[in-house]
Amino acid sequence: MKRPFNFGAGPAQLPEQVLRRLSVEAINWKGSGMAVAELPHRGKLFQEIIEETKLLTASLLGLPDSFEVMFMQGGARGQNAIIPMNLLNENKKCDHVVTGFWSRISASEALKYANVWVANKIPTTGLKSIQTVSEWEVRPDSSYLHLCANETVDGIEFREIPDLTAIGRGTIPLVIDASSNLFTRKINLKNVGLLYAGAQKNIGIAGLTVILLNKKIVDVESQDCLTICPSVFSYRNAFLNNSCYNTPPTLAILTTKLMLEWISEMGGVAAVGEQNEKKAKAMYDFIDNSSLYSNDVDASCRSLVNIKFFIKQSNLETNFLLGAEERGLINLKGHPSVGGIRASLYNSMPMEGVLRLLDWMSLFEKEYYYEAH
Ligand SMILES: Cc1ncc(COP(=O)(O)O)c(C=O)c1O
Structure with a gap:
């Protein structure tokens, strides 16, 4: 089957090996004659899948024992609502760093429950x-x-997870939305209290949200959620019931297990990270040396996985996108809030896809731009 290169921001393309394994293993799990979607979620066969997925997550990310891996539903937007409902202290204060589209959404969702303070200024x-x-x-x-x-929409990424000790706030837990970059490179989780990511970009399909909870920093066992919080969205319930307080998204969890095994086969998170660095560098080097394309993010925080760029003559955008599609390079249109073009280079995008896109960008520049000058 001929497949296009899908540069969409998510749901993302999956590696063909994973799709093939999924098509066999999901239908007849370990010769049981049962499809994974049919397995009882508290039964031995599915519990093994959950345990293996948790272990793979922990070993690939090098998580210390203080971390619990949990699986929930509701996506990252769901987490934006349940984080304040679960983690606010009596004074109901939470601080947010706003760097773009998604962090702004997180802060405005928290406003429904909390006294929100934006801790940074946007240059x-x-x-x-x-x-x-x-x-x-x-x-x-x-x-x-x-x-x-x-920031998936804006193409802005923290190179390092911030350390608040330098500003005397080292005891304040960090809560991180890593929906678009968890598992894309090695990160230091030392100061993280809770981290969440929808699976549909780098580690699977929609329907599953992966949560890393640092029990040393966030004690969900003794801290219950606000009474207004639905029980199904209580971290305490998720933790005490091994992510099976209600029926988990079983097929999505299997897909994540297969994706994590694929990442292991690729050499682990460090190896995948090196590959992601190379893909991003190829794109940014090309854009920086071009007369037609531009990127508006400082080099210190350019995203490795969401490469946003503009065509200086914006009236050429439609032609660029049409030509890309004809070449099997799809879903490149930027988010409506910022416009332009966005190439999402998640884990499953091979270097070949990036080179094909660069070929097209180069040809387009020669054909449409130089000819016009
Ligand atoms: C950084 C980030 N946060 C949150 C979301 C929203 O995720 P979901 O649709 O899973 O709620 C997205 C989706 O693109 C995202 O990229």
């Missing part, structure tokens, strides 16, 4: 960038500090 001139941590104003009595590790 208003020059290239898009993230204000340095030393300039953030984090309240000393905040329940947590929320940030988005990779």
Whole structure:
């Protein structure tokens, strides 16, 4: 089957090996004659799948024992609502770092439940960038500090997970939306209290949200959620019931297990990260040396997985996208809020896809731009 290269921001393409395994294993799990979607979620066969997926997550990310891996539903937007409902202290204060589209959405969702303070300033001139941590104003009595590790829409990524000790706020838990970059490279999770990611970009399909909970920092066993929080969205319930408080998305969990096994076969997160660095570098080098394309993000925080660029003559965008589609390069249109073009280079996008896109960008520049000058 001929498949296009899908540069969409998610749901993302899956590796063909994973799709093939899924098509066999999902239908007849371990010769049981049962499809995975038919297995009782508390039965031995499905419990093995959950345990293996948790172990793979922990070993690939090098998680210390203090971390619990949990699986929930409701996507990252669901997490935006349940984080305040679960993690606010009595004073109901939480701080947010706003760096783009998704972190702004997280902050506005939290406003429904919490006293929200935006701890950083967004630079208003020059290239898009993230204000340095030393300039953030984090309240000393905040329940947590929320940030988005990779702004999928804006193409802005934190190179390092911030350390708040430098500003005297080291005891405040970090809560991180890593929906678009978890498992794309090695990250230091030392200061993280809770991290969440929808699976549909780098590690599977829609319907599953992966949560990494650092029990040393966030004690969900003794802290229950607000009474208004639906029981199914209580971290405590998820934790005490091994992510089976209600029926989990069984097929989505199997898909994530297969994706994590694929990442292991590729050499693990460090190896996948190196590959992702190379793909991003090829794109940014090309854009920076071109007369037609431009990127508006400071090099210190350009995303490795969502490469946003503009065509300087924006009236050429439609032709660019049509030509790309004819070449099997699909879903490149930027998010409506920022426009332009966006190439999402998640784990499953091979270098071959990037090279094919660069070929097209180069040809387009020669044909449409130089001819017009
Ligand atoms: C960084 C980030 N956060 C949140 C979301 C929303 O995720 P979901 O649709 O799973 O709620 C997305 C989706 O693109 C995202 O990229």
